[in-house]
Each structure stands twice: as structure tokens, then as C-alpha cells.
Amino acid sequence: MCRWGTFVAVSTALLVAAVLLTRAVENEYFFFAAYVVLQFIVLATAWNILGGYAGYVNFGSGAFFAAGAYTSVMLIKAFDAPLVIQLVAAAVVTGAMGFLVGALTMRLRGIFFSIATVAIAVICETVVVNWGFVGGSRGIAIMQPPAPEWIASYTRLLFVVMALLAIVAVTIARYIEISWLGRGLQALRDSEEAAESVGVPTLKLKLLATTISGALMGLAGAPFALYMTFIEPTSAFSLNYAVSALAMPIVGGTASWVGPVIGAVLLATTQQIVTVTVSSELNVLVVGVLLVGFVVAAPRGILGLLGRGRMRKSRVGVADAQRGGAR
Amino acid sequence: MSAPLLQVQSVAKSFGGFAALAGVTLSVRAGERLGVIGPNGSGKTTLINCICGSLKSDAGSIVFAGTDVTRLAPHRRTRLGIARSFQIPRPFASMTLAENVAVPLDFVTHRGSLHTADVRGEALAILAGLGMQDRADALAGTLTQVDLRKLELARAMASRPSLLILDEVMAGLSSVEVDEMLAIVLRLSEQGVTVIMIEHIMRAIMRFSERVICLDAGQIIAEAAPAQIVNDATVQRIYLGA
Numbered sequence: 328m329c330r331w332g333t334f335v336a337v338s339t340a341l342l343v344a345a346v347l348l349t350r351a352v353e354n355e356y357f358f359f360a361a362y363v364v365l366q367f368i369v370l371a372t373a374w375n376i377l378g379g380y381a382g383y384v385n386f387g388s389g390a391f392f393a394a395g396a397y398t399s400v401m402l403i404k405a406f407d408a409p410l411v412i413q414l415v416a417a418a419v420v421t422g423a424m425g426f427l428v429g430a431l432t433m434r435l436r437g438i439f440f441s442i443a444t445v446a447i448a449v450i451c452e453t454v455v456v457n458w459g460f461v462g463g464s465r466g467i468a469i470m471q472p473p474a475p476e477w478i479a480s481y482t483r484l485l486f487v488v489m490a491l492l493a494i495v496a497v498t499i500a501r502y503i504e505i506s507w508l509g510r511g512l513q514a515l516r517d518s519e520e521a522a523e524s525v526g527v528p529t530l531k532l533k534l535l536a537t538t539i540s541g542a543l544m545g546l547a548g549a550p551f552a553l554y555m556t557f558i559e560p561t562s563a564f565s566l567n568y569a570v571s572a573l574a575m576p577i578v579g580g581t582a583s584w585v586g587p588v589i590g591a592v593l594l595a596t597t598q599q600i601v602t603v604t605v606s607s608e609l610n611v612l613v614v615g616v617l618l619v620g621f622v623v624a625a626p627r628g629i630l631g632l633l634g635r636g637r638m639r640k641s642r643v644g645v646a647d648a649q650r651g652g653a654r
Numbered sequence: 655m656s657a658p659l660l661q662v663q664s665v666a667k668s669f670g671g672f673a674a675l676a677g678v679t680l681s682v683r684a685g686e687r688l689g690v691i692g693p694n695g696s697g698k699t700t701l702i703n704c705i706c707g708s709l710k711s712d713a714g715s716i717v718f719a720g721t722d723v724t725r726l727a728p729h730r731r732t733r734l735g736i737a738r739s740f741q742i743p744r745p746f747a748s749m750t751l752a753e754n755v756a757v758p759l760d761f762v763t764h765r766g767s768l769h770t771a772d773v774r775g776e777a778l779a780i781l782a783g784l785g786m787q788d789r790a791d792a793l794a795g796t797l798t799q800v801d802l803r804k805l806e807l808a809r810a811m812a813s814r815p816s817l818l819i820l821d822e823v824m825a826g827l828s829s830v831e832v833d834e835m836l837a838i839v840l841r842l843s844e845q846g847v848t849v850i851m852i853e854h855i856m857r858a859i860m861r862f863s864e865r866v867i868c869l870d871a872g873q874i875i876a877e878a879a880p881a882q883i884v885n886d887a888t889v890q891r892i893y894l895g896a
Binding site for chain 1: 706707708727728729732733737738740744745746747748749753756757758760761762770809810812813
């Protein structure tokens with residue numbers, strides 16, 4: 328476990344490196360692909376705060392992602408709002424969404440939350456499909472504003488922004504993990520009743536986790552429309568986001584903040600390579616096969632294979648099965 | 655005489671049509687050692703769950719240390735000073751023993767104000783008191799029954815309760831282990847902790863309690879000093895099987 332000093336230094340170095348890359352690398356496609364990898368680091372890290380630490384499986388990551396994206400679209404259409412405002416608004420909207428879903432379901436246990444997240448994905452998509460202002464089912468084209476002088480293109484700017492968001496997400500996850508909040512979440516994942524009995528405010532902690540997780544997922548989606556310069560519901564609410572958001576932490580290992588990062592880099596990079604070299608259809612298969620392979624053969628993910636994080640955090644599926652069995 | 659530490663007034667709890675508690679009134683004074691006996695299904699664990707807040711009672715009130723806790727969430731009651739062990743141990747299986755004990759230290763005793771290293775030191779001291787210091791870094795999921803029960807006790811002690819409720823903490827222990835556990839609980843009592851002990855092991859109840867209540871079908875049917883309760887005709891008929 329590296330210390331905060333090292334962590335901050337490495338984070339800063341990575342961000343500086345990201346800025347320097349925008350000057351050094353000629354190929355525009357590099358930034359187009361790297362953005363996606365970074366976006367998945369944010370999404371996977373966000374999922375893991377709730378799914379890995381607290382053991383609540385979110386199947387609706389796509390809804391939070393798309394809600395973030397459409398919050399931006401609405402602000403662009405209505406006020407031509409700058410990117411910073413879009414990001415903040417997306418985080419607030421999806422954070423509130425996370426809080427609401429949590430408040431409605433968290434008095435019950437595990438599986439009800441998971442079911443509600445599936446429902447919210449359907450609800451959100453239906454709303455957007457029928458909302459003409461943000462393009463409805465036909466979608467809407469969004470113009471990228473001119474890039475600021477210090478950077479060559481707007482896509483490169485979005486790449487740097489997403490790098491910053493990835494660092495923010497990982498920093499938050501790491502803080503939660505090593506603080507007493509993390510211990511509280513881990514305790515309630517193992518036994519909510521026992522956690523309550525030793526003074527853990529389980530409902531409050533779960534709501535905190537759903538809110539933070541939701542807000543970060545919204546942030547991952549917020550620049551999506553500007554990045555694609557076009558958005559329509561089917562791709563924004565794609566099942567790919569929901570599956571990837573849980574596959575990446577499970578493949579990487581849910582025990583620690585490093586897991587989702589490893590999983591996201593590995594899976595998203597592989598997907599990008601497969602998309603370009605083989606076919607864009609096949610890239611989804613990569614996620615599926617790896618997910619099944621890891622769940623069966625290495626339930627603690629790559630971290631588990633590396634012997635990191637001991638048995639500390641059992642795989643989400645196992646914790647869930649136990650919870651289900653105990654009911 | 656001062657007000658009792660715990661005042662349970664006409665507490666009732668039903669599950670569907672089954673009245674698990676049919677109006678239980680009970681008061682426990684500070685520093686007392688109370689034994690609770692009764693046949694299986696008589697409502698002992700339900701009573702504890704109502705006192706600790708895992709279950710919300712349907713009627714009646716529970717006042718602890720001058721505060722009405724009837725509607726409080728369990729973690730709030732723990733912070734006021736009520737701690738419990740579970741009849742079926744519920745360890746935080748993915749954590750080590752030290753981490754298990756650290757949870758109440760973090761959330762009740764110090765409320766996040768202490769550094770992780772200091773919390774660990776305190777957790778180790780509590781485990782040492784129960785002779786488990788050498789297993790502090792073992793995962794709780796790998797423990798034996800005896801150690802699981804000790805861990806339940808260690809975790810409950812870590813929140814520094816003024817009222818400790820033990821739900822069959824000695825079940826399944828050997829005679830030597832029962833003595834060991836009794837010594838630990840008696841030591842806590844000497845330090846001023848009020849203890850309510852639910853137990854089927856009569857030897858433990860007899861040695862430990864100052865007063866014993868016997869529950870049957872959700873009601874207190876007898877209440878006396880341990881020496882008298884075993885001679886109570888009703889208790890003998892429904893529980894002791896004489």
C-alpha cells in the first residue's frame with residue numbers, strides 16, 4: 328500500500344504526462360481511444376465503491392452514465408454551458424439519482440437494489456427517447472467548441488479532462504478504502520446486522536456510497552456527447568457500459584482501488600485493439616469471455632492472482648450468494 | 655434508589671399471528687448481573703433484539719440510561735452504550751480479528767478520531783484479554799466455534815458498553831471453556847458493566863447471575879435469585895423438566 332505522498336506524486340506525474348502526450352503524439356486516434364480507456368477507469372472505479380466495498384451490485388451503470396451525458400446535452404442546448412458547468416451538473420444530477428435509488432431500496436437488502444438499478448435504466452432510457460429537446464430517439468448532433476489555444480484539438484482536451492476525472496475517482500476510492508468509512512462498508516457487506524450492532528450507521532454509509540458512486544458514473548458520461556459529437560439513446564444507454572462497469576472491477580479485483588484500474592486498462596485497451604484490428608462486434612465478446620473466465624477461475628481477479636489484498640474482500644458474487652443464503 | 659439503567663415497559667412483538675413477546679416488563683439496575691432462561695421459542699432472543707433495536711417492538715417502551723430508545727436505530731443504541739453478542743456468531747468474515755474489533759473502536763469509541771495504528775493497538779489489547787492475540791491477523795471466516803464466540807464478545811466489549819447483552823455466548827463450549835468465558839464476563843461485571851446473559855447452561859447461569867428471569871411464551875413467568883428459581887415449581891415444569 329503506497330502512502331499518500333507517493334500517490335499524489337504519481338497522480339500529478341500522470342496528469343502532466345497526459346498533457347505532454349497531447350503535444351507529443353501526432354495521431355488523433357490515440358486520444359480518441361485513450362479517452363475511452365480513461366472513461367472506463369472512472370466508471371469501473373465508481374462501480375467498485377458500491378459493488379466491491381459495500382457488496383451492492385449495480386446493474387444500471389449505463390443509466391447513470393447516460394444521465395450524466397444527457398445532463399450535459401441539456402445544458403449545452405439550453406444555455407451553451409461551459410464544460411466545467413456540465414461536469415458539475417452531471418455529478419449533482421447522477422449523485423442525486425444514486426441517493427434516491429439508495430433511499431428507496433436500501434432499507435431492504437442486496438438484491439432489491441440490483442433490481443431497482445435495472446428498472447432505473449429502463450425508466451431513464453424511456454424518458455430520453457420521448458424527450459424531443461435532447462433529440463429523442465433520433466439522437467442529436469453536438470458541435471465541439473473550438474479548442475483553447477494551448478491544445479491542438481477538443482478531443483485532446485477531453486482526453487486531459489477525463490484523465491483528471493480518473494485521478495479524482497481513484498483518489499476518492501482510495502480514500503474510502505483506507506479510511507474508517509471503508510471498514511464500515513466492508514463490515515456491512517459481511518453482515519449488516521452485526522455492523523449495526525457495533526455502531527456502524529449502515530443506512531447512512533450505504534447512501535453515501537450510492538451517491539458517490541452515482542456521481543462518479545455521471546462524471547464518466549458527462550463529456551460523452553462532446554466526445555462523440557453525436558448522441559442517441561441506444562448507444563448512450565448501451566448494455567456495454569453496465570456490463571463493463573462490473574466486469575472490469577471483477578477481472579481486476581474488487582479488493583482494492585488498483586483492481587478496477589487494472590481491469591479497465593486491460594479490458595478497454597483490448598476492446599479498442601480488437602475493434603480496430605478485428606471487428607467492432609467482437610470487442611463485446613472479449614468482455615464476456617474474460618468475465619466468465621475470471622469468475623470461474625480467478626474469483627478475486629488479477630489482484631487475487633498476484634496475491635494482493637489477501638482474502639480481504641471476497642468476490643462480490645460470493646458475498647451476495649451468502650447474503651441470499653442467509654435470508 | 656436511583657433510576658434503573660434499563661427499563662423495559664410492556665414490550666410486545668408479534669410475527670404474523672404469533673406473539674413472540676406478549677408484554678414484557680423488566681428493569682435492570684446499573685451493575686447488575688441478570689440471567690435469562692426459558693425454553694426455545696420463549697422469546698429470549700426477540701427480547702434482546704427489541705432492546706438492541708434489530709427488531710422494532712410493536713408496543714411498549716424501552717428506556718436506557720434515561721433516554722427513550724424505543725424507536726432508535728440499533729447503531730444509535732450501541733453508541734448510547736448497549737452492546738450485544740449474536741447467538742449465531744456473525745463475524746465480519748472477510749476481515750481479520752483485529753479489524754473486526756477495530757470496527758466498534760472506529761464507529762463508537764473514537765468516532766474516526768484515532769489513527770489506524772492506535773486503533774490496532776487497542777484492538778490487540780482487547781484480543782489479548784481474551785487470549786486471542788496470536789490470531790489477531792487471522793481471517794474471522796476461518797475461526798472455530800469457540801473463537802467465533804470469543805470474537806463476538808471481543809467485538810461487543812470494544813464499544814465500551816455500559817450494558818452488555820450476551821445471547822448464548824457459551825453454547826457449544828466445553829466445561830473448561832465455559833469457566834474461562836465466565837471469568838472474563840465476571841471481570842467485566844467487576845469493572846461496572848451491567849450484563850444480561852441468556853444461557854441454557856444452568857451451571858453458568860447459577861454462578862453468574864444475581865437475579866434470574868424465566869421467559870415462556872413471550873412472558874416473564876418467574877423472577878428470583880438463582881437459588882430460588884431452580885426450586886420454582888413453574889420453572890421446573892416448563893423449563894428444567896423436573
